[in-house]
Amino acid sequence: MYSLIIKNAQLVDGTGEPGRLSDVAIQGDKIVNIDQSINTPAEDVIDAGGKVLAPGFIDLQNHSDSYWQIFDNPQFDSLVTQGYTSIVIGNCGASLAPLLSHDALLSIQKWHSLEGANINWQSFSEYIEELSRHRFACNVASLVGYSTLRRGIVGDQVRSLEKEELAALKKFLVESIDAGAFGMSSGLSYSHEIIISEIELYELAKILTQKKALFSIHLRSEGSEISEAVEESLDIARSTEVNLKISHLKVRNESNWPKFDEIIQKIENAYHKGYNVHFDAYPYSAIWQPLYAYLPRWAIEGGRQVMLKHFENPVQRNKILAHLNNSGVKFPGMLVASTANKLNFVGKTIGQIAKNMEVSSEQAVLHLIQNGGSEVLVFEENLNPEQVKQAMFHPLSFVATDGGGFPPAIKDRLVHPRCFGSAPKFLNMAINGRELSLEKAVKKLTSAPAEKIGLKKRGEIKIGNFADLVIFDPEKINSLASYQNPYQFSQGISHVFVNGKAVLTGGKITTQLPGYVLRKN
Numbered sequence: 143m144y145s146l147i148i149k150n151a152q153l154v155d156g157t158g159e160p161g162r163l164s165d166v167a168i169q170g171d172k173i174v175n176i177d178q179s180i181n182t183p184a185e186d187v188i189d190a191g192g193k194v195l196a197p198g199f200i201d202l203q204n205h206s207d208s209y210w211q212i213f214d215n216p217q218f219d220s221l222v223t224q225g226y227t228s229i230v231i232g233n234c235g236a237s238l239a240p241l242l243s244h245d246a247l248l249s250i251q252k253w254h255s256l257e258g259a260n261i262n263w264q265s266f267s268e269y270i271e272e273l274s275r276h277r278f279a280c281n282v283a284s285l286v287g288y289s290t291l292r293r294g295i296v297g298d299q300v301r302s303l304e305k306e307e308l309a310a311l312k313k314f315l316v317e318s319i320d321a322g323a324f325g326m327s328s329g330l331s332y333s334h335e336i337i338i339s340e341i342e343l344y345e346l347a348k349i350l351t352q353k354k355a356l357f358s359i360h361l362r363s364e365g366s367e368i369s370e371a372v373e374e375s376l377d378i379a380r381s382t383e384v385n386l387k388i389s390h391l392k393v394r395n396e397s398n399w400p401k402f403d404e405i406i407q408k409i410e411n412a413y414h415k416g417y418n419v420h421f422d423a424y425p426y427s428a429i430w431q432p433l434y435a436y437l438p439r440w441a442i443e444g445g446r447q448v449m450l451k452h453f454e455n456p457v458q459r460n461k462i463l464a465h466l467n468n469s470g471v472k473f474p475g476m477l478v479a480s481t482a483n484k485l486n487f488v489g490k491t492i493g494q495i496a497k498n499m500e501v502s503s504e505q506a507v508l509h510l511i512q513n514g515g516s517e518v519l520v521f522e523e524n525l526n527p528e529q530v531k532q533a534m535f536h537p538l539s540f541v542a543t544d545g546g547g548f549p550p551a552i553k554d555r556l557v558h559p560r561c562f563g564s565a566p567k568f569l570n571m572a573i574n575g576r577e578l579s580l581e582k583a584v585k586k587l588t589s590a591p592a593e594k595i596g597l598k599k600r601g602e603i604k605i606g607n608f609a610d611l612v613i614f615d616p617e618k619i620n621s622l623a624s625y626q627n628p629y630q631f632s633q634g635i636s637h638v639f640v641n642g643k644a645v646l647t648g649g650k651i652t653t654q655l656p657g658y659v660l661r662k663n
């Protein structure tokens with residue numbers, strides 16, 4: 143007797159092979175039979191009615207840890223309703239372990255305030271142990287964040303590492319990977335990684351290569367210096383043969399859009415020369431980031447306290463305002479998504495706020511950073527929609543949310559619609575926009591990311607694999623989330639199973655938490 147049989151499904155198994163009508167049987171957490179017709183008794187039978195049955199989606203670029211949702215909302219509503227069954231956290235240089243000192247966790251403050259957080263781990267291994275005592279709606283794998291490692295050693299200081307410090311950092315990286323981290327991430331454009339020398343990165347990439355672990359890089363620049371930034375990452379891949387994934391690839395600001403073809407060419411060249419290089423992208427043309435990231439580098443080096451002192455000094459304040467003025471960024475149209483301190487600015491544009499305050503948009507930016515607390519996030523529409531499409535449908539890309547697993551609503555806070563709609567929006571564009579075949583589109587969300595990160599027995603519907611599955615209607619699947627109203631579940635997805643248990647059934651979330659922490663190897 144099987145636990146579950148899914149009958150009459152258009153089986154799209156994740157490999158990219160043509161779909162076929164089939165039944166699939168599940169016993170416990172595994173797929174145990176795939177056949178045209180399975181008539182063995184089962185505790186539960188679901189008739190898919192010819193809809194697509196695919197492997198659950200895998201999100202290689204997820205921030206459910208930096209937004210603290212792994213603790214606050216293990217239900218991950220916004221992710222499971224999109225069909226995600228495994229996520230990879232610890233991205234963009236910030237993971238929640240190892241905590242080598244009090245300063246280590248500061249790297250996530252740009253995303254989430256740490257007030258009231260209950261932290262009872264130090265090493266990566268203790269962190270994984272703690273996570274293994276928790277259950278989630280989908281499976282959770284983590285990278286170790288370079289910024290977290292580095293800040294644990296040098297704190298807020300902006301300088302190169304001493305020899306012994308680098309040795310210590312390497313040791314903690316090895317320990318983290320051995321404890322189950324799937325690789326390392328870095329966030330080279332963030333304040334504490336801006337000054338990292340390439341030599342430091344090479345040394346760490348070599349360890350990742352030895353350990354067959356992923357290096358996920360948030361580029362040093364996604365704007366005017368993006369070509370150099372891509373080149374820097376590819377150089378690391380060429381000289382260390384590390385398994386490289388460039389995070390959320392995009393070119394910001396119209397003036398830089400002409401660089402897009404060149405960077406894609408660079409990545410393709412490296413791939414065709416045999417290097418393991420890929421990138422991920424999300425299907426939206428607005429970015430979501432901390433407002434302080436628009437400040438000049440010198441103003442953010444040294445951390446928030448140093449930055450706020452610059453604001454108070456009239457000479458430095460004017461220099462910052464001039465920088466913002468000349469940056470080419472269209473501040474008036476920028477939408478405030480959230481502020482740590484309550485300011486009633488959420489959902490307003492910076493133009494509206496400036497008008498109400500009778501100041502310039504640039505002055506309003508400083509006011510917001512100063513008074514909004516450690517976490518002021520904005521949406522800025524600055525990507526070329528055609529390039530967004532090209533990146534997403536490129537053979538070397540994965541589609542990832544770069545978002546978190548959020549509940550159905552949060553008061554006074556907007557999250558990027560990519561948290562609620564990336565996979566369904568991509569599938570809709572692929573299938574109904576005829577950009578990519580259904581099978582190839584599914585592969586980009588399933589076996590391709592599983593292979594990239596070395597996730598075993600997931601990402602493909604195969605006997606013996608874990609029963610991480612999604613049933614969707616290819617004609618109806620789409621996202622409903624928007625910038626002003628992100629809290630909308632996607633349409634066209636009826637069932638999602640994680641380790642054989644339903645987390646979504648008949649389009650409704652169940653309260654089951656069958657997901658658990660995954661360890662490398």
Ligand SMILES: [Zn+2]
Pocket residue numbers: 233234329360389390
């Ligand atoms: Zn990032």
